[in-house]
Amino acid sequence: MKRPMETYYGDHFFRDDTMMYVNRNAENFSGSYHNHDFLEIAYIVEGEGFHHLENTVQRVRKGHIFYIPLGVSHVFRPTSANGKPLIVNNCIFSVQLLSKLIAFASDSDTASFLQRMQDGSLGYKSIMDQHDRFEKLFDSLYEQNAMPIRGSAVYLHTLLLQLVIEFSRAIEHLHTKPSELQHHSFQDVLQYVERHYMHELSLTVLAHISGFSERHLQRLFRRYTAQSWHHYLQTVRVRMSRELLRTTPDKVSAIAEKVGYKDIHSFNSVFKRNTGLTPGQYRSETRID
Structure with a gap:
């Protein structure tokens, strides 16, 4: 019918x-x-x-x-x-x-x-x-x-x-051949980091989910991000913490934990090295009311 x-x-x-x-x-x-x-x-x-x-x-x-x-x-x-x-x-x-x-x-x-x-x-x-x-x-x-x-x-x-x-x-x-998938697969790695940056991440974890070796992953991070794996993760976490500092009233210690830092001193050090400001100074200059 x-x-x-x-x-x-x-x-x-x-x-x-x-x-x-x-x-x-x-x-x-x-x-x-x-x-x-x-x-x-x-x-x-x-x-x-x-x-x-x-x-x-x-x-x-x-x-x-x-x-x-x-x-x-x-x-x-x-x-x-x-x-x-x-x-x-x-x-x-x-x-x-x-x-x-x-x-x-x-x-x-x-x-x-x-x-x-x-x-x-x-x-x-x-x-x-x-x-x-x-x-x-x-x-x-x-x-x-x-x-x-x-x-x-x-x-x-x-x-x-x-x-x-x-x-x-x-x-x-x-429809891409397996031999041509490397840049696609590494993009998936970057997306995985974007979604799990707040957790304990390591090259071992990324190697397991991607199929790349840890050494090859280091080379891929250098090639596609111009940073080591360690510095790339720091960059992502600092970017996310800047957003939280601008848009939420959360304490700095709470924000540090939300982006993956259990030690507030480590977070403060990484944040200042990346931005030139302490988290408190950054919030004062950029806070959205």
Whole structure:
């Protein structure tokens, strides 16, 4: 039996000159099976369910990302009406917006990928988020769309371009030969450090999760960050502590512990060596009230 179909139009969603829209939706069984006259990148934020696409059904869970081209019929459904909700972030944008992004793209690979989206030669794609890169991007997109202020349209377009670049890289990663994966894998190491800097980290831990030897990891840190592993970790921790000093009333000792330092004296020493100021001096000069 042929199911009822709706067509969604971008003019109903787009605001002013943004030519894009971002929402966060709890899917249900009353949502319409539909196609649309805009492009869509969807991200599963929470839960599990199903993606009904044309004549196929795909099981989905947190971290799944989908690119849905023009005219493709689909709908998301939760696993059950009374179960855990299926939460989806949707970033929709006009094909006309891609001309602006193509003009801004400074490398041929990105411009070519955008061109394929524009002319319809890029078909439906499904990938998994690795190391929460896309989750953070969608959070930023949602916040910027929800609280429009001066420059929001440009900010949204910049974030969309970043989203497309990350998406194209993830697709390329799926088809990359093992011998060409080193820089991708080391990027994963850097992302791991960004998410676990507050814990006890060592080259031994990173070697275990990456498959690189400790000696080779040291070489990679020197090559790609111009720092030793030890100094890179310090840089990340100091950067995170600066944010906490500017934006929270937490005591310096509490902040030190939050970023991975159990000894306040070590934290003070590392912080001053990196910034030229003590944590207290930095807070006095930069505190956001």
